[in-house]
Each structure stands twice: as structure tokens, then as C-alpha cells.
Amino acid sequence: MYERAVASRVLRSPAGASAKRLALRVLIVYVALLIAPFPLDLIPGVEAVVGAVYGGFWEAIVPWLGRHVLGIEAPIVRRFSGSGDTLFHYVECFARALLAVLGALVWSALARRRGAGGEARALLWLRLAARYYLASTMLSYGFAKLFKLQFPQPSLARLIEPIGDASPMGLMWTFMGYSAPYTIFTGALEVLAGLLLLSRRLTLAGSLVTAGVMVNVVMLNLSYDVAVKLWSLHLLGIAALLAAPDRARLYALLVSGAPAPAGAEDRPLESPRGRRRLRVFGVALSIYLLFIHAALNAALISEYGDGRPTPPLYGLYEVEGFTMDGEERPPLLTDAERWRYVIFDRNGNLSTVGMDGARRGYTLAVDEEAGTLTLKPAPRWRGELEDPTEEPPPPPDETYVLKYTCSSDRAVRIEGAIAGRDYALRLTLVPRERFTLVRRGFRWVQEYPFNR
Structure with missing residues (x-):
């Protein structure tokens, strides 16, 4: 037994x-x-x-x-x-x-x-x-x-x-x-x-x-x-x-x-x-x-899954032109108010990356017929906080409606007010293949190690 x-x-x-x-x-x-x-x-x-x-x-x-x-x-x-x-x-x-x-x-x-x-x-x-x-x-x-x-x-x-x-x-x-x-x-x-x-x-x-x-x-x-x-x-x-x-x-x-x-x-x-x-x-x-x-x-x-459908405007965009309250702002790393990137995520949200690396998130609704973007500030993710055990501060209960136009080469223009400031943006799509991690791929034959 x-x-x-x-x-x-x-x-x-x-x-x-x-x-x-x-x-x-x-x-x-x-x-x-x-x-x-x-x-x-x-x-x-x-x-x-x-x-x-x-x-x-x-x-x-x-x-x-x-x-x-x-x-x-x-x-x-x-x-x-x-x-x-x-x-x-x-x-x-x-x-x-x-x-x-x-x-x-x-x-x-x-x-x-x-x-x-x-x-x-x-x-x-x-x-x-x-x-x-x-x-x-x-x-x-x-x-x-x-x-x-x-x-x-x-x-x-x-x-x-x-x-x-x-x-x-x-x-x-x-x-x-x-x-x-x-x-x-x-x-x-x-x-x-x-x-x-x-x-x-x-x-x-x-x-x-x-x-x-x-x-x-x-x-x-x-x-x-x-x-x-x-x-x-x-x-x-x-x-x-x-x-x-x-x-x-x-x-x-x-x-x-x-x-x-x-x-x-x-x-x-x-x-x-x-x-x-x-x-x-x-x-x-x-x-x-x-x-x-x-x-x-x-x-x-x-x-x-990685192959799930992507929402409208999905992609990483570089901010080529940034105007706030009628003033053109050059891309200076010392300008904490200027944006460097705008990201239209797979989950349908939008996030901005400042010249100083600071990020802000928004829930996003895209109306392609009306050409509008409806944004609401999203709560900060705990992983972004110095102490994740702290409760993130509640986001402002505000809604922003922006106008956008998209050209055939996926360049995007956005105009509208956010938190009382007037914005005019020119965005250029950044292909994923621009990043070495994405485009490098796999190779059997390598005369020299490609280790960057």
C-alpha cells in the first residue's frame, strides 16, 4: 500500500x-x-x-x-x-x-x-x-x-x-x-x-x-x-x-x-x-x-494581444511645432511647459511627454467625422509616484474638446484649449522602425557583434 x-x-x-x-x-x-x-x-x-x-x-x-x-x-x-x-x-x-x-x-x-x-x-x-x-x-x-x-x-x-x-x-x-x-x-x-x-x-x-x-x-x-x-x-x-x-x-x-x-x-x-x-x-x-x-x-x-486593432491616430508623434497662448515655443530642454511627444496609445488614451520628460495622461474619445478630440485628465498611475503606497491625487474634473486635422502622411494638427491655455500643435508621426530595437531583427550571420 x-x-x-x-x-x-x-x-x-x-x-x-x-x-x-x-x-x-x-x-x-x-x-x-x-x-x-x-x-x-x-x-x-x-x-x-x-x-x-x-x-x-x-x-x-x-x-x-x-x-x-x-x-x-x-x-x-x-x-x-x-x-x-x-x-x-x-x-x-x-x-x-x-x-x-x-x-x-x-x-x-x-x-x-x-x-x-x-x-x-x-x-x-x-x-x-x-x-x-x-x-x-x-x-x-x-x-x-x-x-x-x-x-x-x-x-x-x-x-x-x-x-x-x-x-x-x-x-x-x-x-x-x-x-x-x-x-x-x-x-x-x-x-x-x-x-x-x-x-x-x-x-x-x-x-x-x-x-x-x-x-x-x-x-x-x-x-x-x-x-x-x-x-x-x-x-x-x-x-x-x-x-x-x-x-x-x-x-x-x-x-x-x-x-x-x-x-x-x-x-x-x-x-x-x-x-x-x-x-x-x-x-x-x-x-x-x-x-x-x-x-x-x-x-x-x-x-x-499584440495584433489587436489599433484606435484612430494610433502612434507616437513628435511635436514639430508648439504654440501656447499665441507664442511659438522652440524645443528647448529647459522649457518644462513645451511638449516633445504626443502618444495615442493602443488602449485609446492619449499621453504627452514634456521636454523635461514629465508625462501627463488623458482619456481620449476621437470623433473622426467631426474632427474632434475629447480629453479628460486621467489619474496618475501609482508606478509613477515616488511612493506607490500613497494615494494619487485626483485629476481635475474637466473636459477639453480640441479640433484636429490629419493629412495623408499622418501629420496631425491640433488646436484648442487645455486647462485655460490655448494650444496649437503640429505633430509628425514617428515610425516604430526608427527605433533600433524594433528594426534590428534576427540575423544568423554577423561579422561583428551588434551590442549597443
Whole structure:
């Protein structure tokens, strides 16, 4: 029985059996809390309720533990900012570990009364749930890369940004987004890992591929200050958990050269009927995970993919002529009021770049028939602030309507008032091919390295 094999490997020394049992129970409870409420959070109509209940539980205890146990005075707020490394997340890890220890102690007390702990069978169920959880996560990230969604091509604003002004995370996002083949390659590896993990017989192969992929991801996150360090480390840990029971086989295969022992049966149910039902459930869940992650990412291509339709006037424009309140302003770097570039973004917004590099964003509505641009000041992005935890100041509640004309060579003239100042602009389209990063491309034959 695999259950007994697990127990014999984990609890090999009678002297240390109690400590090992306690450590194993802590691990089981911790990982169970980590992956919950999977897979309920993937069911439409259920995920919102389950997420609110489970998320509300952590929102209730994490701030309290942070203040009264860890002595943290800073606000501990659950933010949906895209960061997985907020103060809330770190305190949540502490809370999860504390609950795991408490749960293991209660488990041990009950086990002493009953005479059996059941940790070996619990570990089998945990490995089953963790395998599908990790498969789901790898498929989600993999398809996002495979369809070139997670790392889009460098934006127009990024192309004119001095490299020294980029954040480490922004630099990584740029070099990943620049190369579609490399992004797709990494996505294919993640999808492969997810597919292997969907099969019980290929769990070891899937966990090893996942570990190889996640080691690289963890190093990127640590080296480029990407705000998913905790998350990626946990995923790497789950891959190690899945591969751990086969460590003797791996040692025999890779190190000692001795005959590798046969793999143990990783099945939490012993009865044939129970196994059949579990197999049917596994096949159904695998099909569902494949469908939901592939379909969801495929549906986003038209909205977020590199090849999505571009709005009217899309492009980077250099300000050739700039008149403010009737005064022609030459392009001097010392003139903080003059604009250097105007960017009509893919998302339909407009941003201006001053001679001093300062940026301003506006929501934009283009009426091609009337020849008008309707602008509203957009709130500043937190990433532009010196302290991203601060609340950006609210933008002025104003609307500006400007007239524009566009010639056949995509030169644009804009006239109108913004914030009480009269503007007259002459804009010239800057082709993306003007940038070396865009036009260089790939070459097999290079007499000299082209490293700029």
C-alpha cells in the first residue's frame, strides 16, 4: 500500500517519530490553507461567493495578527494591485504558518485519543489536490505566455523612455515582451508542465519540468524585483512536494547508478469503485482546466494581444511645432511647459511627454467625422509616484474638446484649449522602425557583434 510506504519513509525513526509526524501535519495543513479554495474558485457563479468568504477570513485575522502579535503599526490592507508581495501577503504567510502549527497540535491531540493520526492518507489527498492546483496554475501562466498576453511588445511610451529610468521589473517586462519566440517558448514549457501534472502516472515528470521552469521564474523575480516572489517560491515548493516521494528513484537514476526502485501507487482510495470515481473526476477536472485556461486566454487576444486593432491616430508623434497662448515655443530642454511627444496609445488614451520628460495622461474619445478630440485628465498611475503606497491625487474634473486635422502622411494638427491655455500643435508621426530595437531583427550571420 502506498499509504504505508509513505508512512514508513516519513516515520522511519521511532525516536523521532513524534517530531516527524508533527512536522508532516504542519506541512499538510499549511499547503491545504495555501491552495484552498481550489477548485471551487474556478467555477462560475461560485468563485465570487467562495472568494468572498475565504478572503474575508484572511482579511479578518491578518491585520489583527500583524498589529497585536507582530507589532506592525503600518496599515495592513489587502490590495488587489497586481502585487503578491504586499505587507498583507507576508503577514498572511505568518498567519498561515501559525494556523498550520495550531492545526497540527490539535490534530496530534486527537490522534493520541484515537490511536491513529491518518497523516499518510491525508498526504495522499493533499498531493492529489496540490497536483491539480499546480497544473491549473502552470496552464494559466503558460497560455498567457503562449498567446503573448502576459508580456506585450514594448509600448510606444517604453520605446522613448531612457533605459536608466526603467524599473528592474519594467526592464524585465520589456526584454520578455520584445521577443515573441522566447515568450512563447517559456509559455510552451509551462503548458507542458501543466499537461504532465494532469496525469497521475506523469506526476514526477510534471513536477520536475515545473521545478526547472519555476527555478528560472523565481530567479527572475528575485533578480528583477518582480512583485510575485512569495507566490513563485510557493509554487516551487509545491513542485518539490510532488517530487519528494520519488527522491530515492531519482538518486538511483542520477547519482548511484543502482537499479531504480519501482514507483509507488499514489492513490488515496483503495476500493476499485472509489478509484473509478476518482479517475472520472480527474478526467473531468483536467478537461475543464484545459478548456477554461485556454479559452479564457484565447478570448483576450483580440483585446490585449499584440495584433489587436489599433484606435484612430494610433502612434507616437513628435511635436514639430508648439504654440501656447499665441507664442511659438522652440524645443528647448529647459522649457518644462513645451511638449516633445504626443502618444495615442493602443488602449485609446492619449499621453504627452514634456521636454523635461514629465508625462501627463488623458482619456481620449476621437470623433473622426467631426474632427474632434475629447480629453479628460486621467489619474496618475501609482508606478509613477515616488511612493506607490500613497494615494494619487485626483485629476481635475474637466473636459477639453480640441479640433484636429490629419493629412495623408499622418501629420496631425491640433488646436484648442487645455486647462485655460490655448494650444496649437503640429505633430509628425514617428515610425516604430526608427527605433533600433524594433528594426534590428534576427540575423544568423554577423561579422561583428551588434551590442549597443
